[in-house]
Amino acid sequence: MTGRNPLPQLHLGVFFTGVGPELIWTDPRARSHTAFETFVEIAQILERGLFDAFFLGEGLRVRENRGRVHDLDVAGRPDAITQLTALAAVTERIGLVATQNTTYNYPADLARRLASLDLLSEGRAGWNVVTTDNAWTGANFRHGGWLEHERRYERAGQFVEAAKELWSSWAPDAVASDGGAPSWSRPGAVTTVERDTDLVHLRATATVPGSRQGRPVLFQAGDSDGGRELAARHADVVFSANTEYGKAVAYAADLRERLARHGRSPDSLRILPGASVVLGDTTAEAQEKARWVRGQQVNGPRSVAFLEQYWGTDLSAYDPDGPLPDIEPGEQELDPSRGTISIERRTGKQALIRKWRDLATERGLSIRELVLEVSPGHPSFVGTPSAVADEWTRYVSTRAVDGFNLLPQLLPASVTDIVDELVPALQERGVYRTAYQGTTLREHLDLPPLG
Numbered sequence: 001m002t003g004r005n006p007l008p009q010l011h012l013g014v015f016f017t018g019v020g021p022e023l024i025w026t027d028p029r030a031r032s033h034t035a036f037e038t039f040v041e042i043a044q045i046l047e048r049g050l051f052d053a054f055f056l057g058e059g060l061r062v063r064e065n066r067g068r069v070h071d072l073d074v075a076g077r078p079d080a081i082t083q084l085t086a087l088a089a090v091t092e093r094i095g096l097v098a099t100q101n102t103t104y105n106y107p108a109d110l111a112r113r114l115a116s117l118d119l120l121s122e123g124r125a126g127w128n129v130v131t132t133d134n135a136w137t138g139a140n141f142r143h144g145g146w147l148e149h150e151r152r153y154e155r156a157g158q159f160v161e162a163a164k165e166l167w168s169s170w171a172p173d174a175v176a177s178d179g180g181a182p183s184w185s186r187p188g189a190v191t192t193v194e195r196d197t198d199l200v201h202l203r204a205t206a207t208v209p210g211s212r213q214g215r216p217v218l219f220q221a222g223d224s225d226g227g228r229e230l231a232a233r234h235a236d237v238v239f240s241a242n243t244e245y246g247k248a249v250a251y252a253a254d255l256r257e258r259l260a261r262h263g264r265s266p267d268s269l270r271i272l273p274g275a276s277v278v279l280g281d282t283t284a285e286a287q288e289k290a291r292w293v294r295g296q297q298v299n300g301p302r303s304v305a306f307l308e309q310y311w312g313t314d315l316s317a318y319d320p321d322g323p324l325p326d327i328e329p330g331e332q333e334l335d336p337s338r339g340t341i342s343i344e345r346r347t348g349k350q351a352l353i354r355k356w357r358d359l360a361t362e363r364g365l366s367i368r369e370l371v372l373e374v375s376p377g378h379p380s381f382v383g384t385p386s387a388v389a390d391e392w393t394r395y396v397s398t399r400a401v402d403g404f405n406l407l408p409q410l411l412p413a414s415v416t417d418i419v420d421e422l423v424p425a426l427q428e429r430g431v432y433r434t435a436y437q438g439t440t441l442r443e444h445l446d447l448p449p450l451g
Contacts, residue, residue: 011403013053049419053095088121095441097126108204123212123440153226167215213440232258275380389425
């Protein structure tokens with residue numbers, strides 16, 4: 001009698017955004033979002049829950065609302081690589097993933113800093129590759145708007161290729177094994193990398209050897225055609241927005257077709273959609289908690305500030321529980337300074353506002369009720385631990401996803417609930433590890449060895 005093949009294993013990470021409406025900082029149970037002790041506590045809870053990775057967002061400029069600091073958000077986010085290097089000293093297994101921008105960094109410098117994190121953490125580093133096209137961010141670098149939107153992924157591809165070449169430029173036996181060797185590094189074992197493309201120019205020699213896993217694991221976030229192509233060419237893990245089952249299946253099929261076109265196997269990439277989870281002892285309790293979460297994320301002042309982006313003027317005199325503003329919005333298109341407005345929403349705002357007015361009139365919605373309806377951020381999975389575990393088992397068993405990158409709402413409560421209640425339910429179903437099987441992030445993700 002042949003044994004049954006084991007079920008696919010679910011991979012989990014937590015995405016700590018650091019800013020934005022997702023994190024509820026006003027609740028008395030919330031920890032400081034800038035104190036190192038908070039990050040230590042969260043990372044250690046996740047390690048106890050056998051998570052693959054602790055994933056930090058990055059902000060190159062504090063978000064604004066109509067040209068002023070958006071003080072309804074948490075601000076003061078520390079640099080991700082610095083923060084994760086410190087966390088490497090107080091954790092043992094969990095992967096440490098830094099979001100870093102390819103538009104406003106330099107390949108040799110960023111490759112060096114990421115390689116340093118990977119070496120010091122003994123192979124637990126990852127890099128979430130992101131791009132930007134907005135001049136608002138670039139102004140911090142005296143380089144605003146230098147790259148056309150359509151070319152940001154071209155720059156990213158050339159940037160990643162340069163970084164990968166630098167990371168592989170030390171031979172595995174480059175460093176002398178003992179003090180009796182004639183030189184610290186074997187002659188010829190470290191090569192200089194030169195790149196001279198239209199968007200990346202460098203001549204550099206890597207300053208550190210590869211880590212236990214070879215190089216940082218490459219994550220990529222983005223759902224556009226350019227983002228999917230970048231993922232199919234270079235990523236080890238893709239962080240998508242396709243959480244609903246049907247969309248997840250379609251996304252996975254599209255990405256695996258792209259992998260084949262680039263000569264890569266389906267198993268060379270892990271798909272981890274971003275997801276938020278709200279758990280309760282009963283379905284009704286979970287749904288009530290989800291309503292509370294959403295209400296905290298979209299409170300009165302945030303609702304008004306959301307509409308101010310579109311009206312382009314001060315709306316603070318309007319009651320968030322009253323009707324939509326009775327004044328017409330300005331003609332100018334959306335200012336990207338809030339930092340979270342999608343490219344697609346930066347144009348065509350007049351038609352969008354007309355649609356919102358019709359919806360509000362038809363359903364009698366206040367400002368706050370409308371914003372609750374049309375703004376992003378609804379919890380992805382709401383229910384009892386058993387119900388969510390059943391749903392996730394279906395997702396991973398059909399390879400719609402390889403796991404999830406979770407977005408907590410309240411720290412540490414959100415991650416504690418998942419580790420103490422959901423993880424055991426997943427383990428009972430045989431789709432989640434009961435112990436770490438390796439020491440590196442690449443091993444946690446069960447990715448094939450680097451060629």
